[in-house]
Amino acid sequence: MNQSFLDYYNIAPLLATIHEAMCSVMPEWLAMTLEGIVVGVIIILMYALLAIVLIYMERKVCAAFQCRIGPNRVGGKGGLLQVFADVLKILTKEIIKLKKADRLLYNLAPYLVILASIITFSCLPWHNGAQILHMNIGIFFVLAASSIGILGILLAGWSSNSKYTLIGAVRSGAMIISYELSIGITVLTMVVMSGTMDIHGIVMSQENGWNIFKGHIPAIAAFIVYLIAGNAEANRGPFDLAEAEQELTAGYHTEYSGMHFGFFYLAEYLNLFITSGIATTLFLGGWMPFHIAGLDGFNAVMDYIPGIVWFLGKTFFVVFLLMWIRWTFPRLRIDQVLTLEWKYLMPLSLVILVVMTVCKIYGLVF
Helix, strand or coil, rough: CCCHHHHCCCCHHHHHHHHHHHHHCCCCCHHHHHHHHHHHHHHHHHHHHHHHHHHHHHHHHHHHHCCCCCCCCCCCCCCHHHHHHHHHHHHHHCCCCCCCCCCHHHHHHHHHHHHHHHHCCCCCCCCCCCCCCCCHHHHHHHHHHHHHHHHHHHHHHCCCHHHHHHHHHHHHHHHHHHHHHHHHHHHHHHHHCCCCCCCCHHHHHCCCCCCCHHHHHHHHHHHHHHHHHHHCCCCCCCCCHHCCCCHHHHHHHHHCCCHHHHHHHHHHHHHHHHHHHHHHHHCCCCCCCCCCCCCCCHHHHCCCCCCCHHHHHHHHHHHHHHHHHHHHCCCCCHHHHHHHHHHHHHHHHHHHHHHHHHHHHHHHHC
8 A cells, every 4th residue: 555645544643633632731640531431432423333234234235035025114215224123122122030040140241242253343443543452462351351241140140040051051161152263263373474463563564465365265264253253253144052942032132121231232232243343453464455467547436435444345245245144054952063163163163273373483474
């Protein structure tokens, strides 16, 4: 990518100018506090907006795969306001208090799930200079923060004092902990290729080509393994055993209602977006444009497209792939899910890591 365009689209200097202007008229601690509040409001608004878009997209994609129309009443023929109506319904529904539940843990569980999701969401590199949480071990922090969510799921299942919620939570715990291994190994594979754990650095290392193209067969295989494991990590079909309606009513959140249920619902869809966003960052260049060697005119046109457009376009493409998987394959049994991870995906991901390391050592990837 042309360096002038990298500098032109980098919003970090603009943010630094705003910070300096605020510090000139108020104490630095006050400026930092106000900036934190503004950033927090932006995160919450983006979180809610993306959840609405993803829920609507899921309903339409599901309808298309099942040869149905989907939402087509509230908000015209396209049903554009159906999700807003559902959100209003959840906000106005009563939060039921269970007599025999562990009240503290029961109320804490949905907040842990949503907290893990929001922290991980804040690490996504939306644009050059537009990463909310930026650190030199960013991708490691993402893996650690995303693991907090399983605590909320286990607490929800145990504290509800119901056999359905407990079985759903145990299933989810076994599945998520298992598939985190494949996710971690595939992420490590791309860290080896990029030479850094800094999320911004991983994106910048793909300036001359996306990792999925530069990494050849090992990168493509790692991408496929990541998509499968990421789908399981997000508790989505065909790995949605923790919420198997035919067996467990609603799984680990059966006893939740109102906004507490809404937190679990939001986190599931945003985890889908986060999984896709990390895949975009590691394999598809993040906010970097698509370039073809030798086509300078084409590459110059691609450079004019803002990075956030590239990031959102790629991420929603991966979201569509994951939705495609969900509405194509039947639900697996728990033994099949664990067999797939421990006998196939984890050994395969280890082989991919070793091959990528050898390729990196001998300069077969750039």
